[in-house]
Every structure is written in C-alpha cells, then in structure tokens.
Amino acid sequence: MEHGPTASEAVITAVARRMGVDPLDMETPLYDAIDPDELNALLGGAGRTGRSPVEVTFQYYEYTVTVDSNGSVTLTE
Template structure:
C-alpha cells in the first residue's frame, strides 16, 4: 500500500485512481515479503505509472520521475538484488 500511496501523492490523485493497479505490474505480496525479511539486504526496482520505483529491504520507497529503462541500466524490470 505504501508504494501506491507514494505514487498517488506524486500524481496528486487518490490511490484508488491509479491505473493500472499495482498488482498488474508487480506482486505486492512479494514486495511485502522483501520488507519483512529479517536478514534481507537488497532492493527491487520497477516501473509504475511512468515512475521508477525503488523499494529497499528496509521498507524505504523512492519514486523517481523518469520511467525505469532497462536499456540504460544493468538491471531488468522488475529486479531483485540481494547483497
């Protein structure tokens, strides 16, 4: 829900008005599991509603204006990285 709220805030719309729904882009349960992992390090990067969203294992969320472009980075969408 935190990803939806963060993107909706950037868009200045209600969270339920975002299209497409988050679960059409990435598995929200997998994101929750990443953040619940006690010994997890890493992050997931994916594109959502024209933004690059980075979710860190500590639960922090970064929403960047430019959409995620796998051609300009070593990662592919969605990406899970563990350190």
Template sequence: MEAVAAFRGVDPLELEPLAERIDADALNALFSPVGDGTIDGGSVTFRYGGARVTVTSRGDIDVVEAERAGRRE
C-alpha cells in the same frame, strides 16, 4: 501506489492496480525476516505509473520520473 499518486499529483484510483505490475506477496517475501529475525538488506526497482519506483528492505520508497531512470531497467 500512494507514493506514485502523490508524486504524480493524482488520486490513487486513477492509477492501474499495483497488483498488475508487481506481486505484493513476493515483495513482502523478499523483505521478510530470516531465521534469526533479522531482515537482509536490499531493494527492488520497478516501473509503475510512468515512474521508477525503488523499495528498500527498510521500507523506504523512492519515486523518480521513468525518463531519469535511464535504460538500465
């Protein structure tokens, strides 16, 4: 939420609650350590606040304009 607010130049409270767009518990479960303590690689991409947001298993967050994202989503 903060990354999109910074990208948009708005207060985070101006955006809809992130929980209405994505299940944070499910996102955390996707990137939780497996039995041996390692974290599998991967990413998840979703639209939020007029942007395309990609979160990786390393914790990286990439925010771009939704229009630049194309029609792949």
C-alpha cells in the same frame, strides 16, 4: 507484529501522492507491474534481524520505483 504500511502500500501511497491523486483513484493496479504479495514477502522478511538488506526496482506508471527493506520508496522519472 507488523509496523507501518507494507511495501506495496508504501509504493501505492508514494506514487499516488506524486501523481496528486487518491490511491483509490489510480487506474492501473500495482499487480500490473509487480506481485504485491511477493514484494511484501521479500521486503518484509529482509527487515528482520540477521537478514541482508533487499532493494527492488521496477516500473509503475511513468516512474522507476525503488523500494527497500527499510521501507524507503524512491520514485524517478
């Protein structure tokens, strides 16, 4: 059973919040930067017991986005 937003949802929400826009109003889809399904699979699987922590960093809009298997999203300009 999934708890909370997926990694891709967390990224979209964090970037939209930083930009001061509604996530539905964002013009560039996340898949232009990274495959959302692969991001969710990689980070979702890493959070399970016995798995190593995972951190993924990529560019989206003008931000360097770092998201980890704990669900933490960090944006730097």
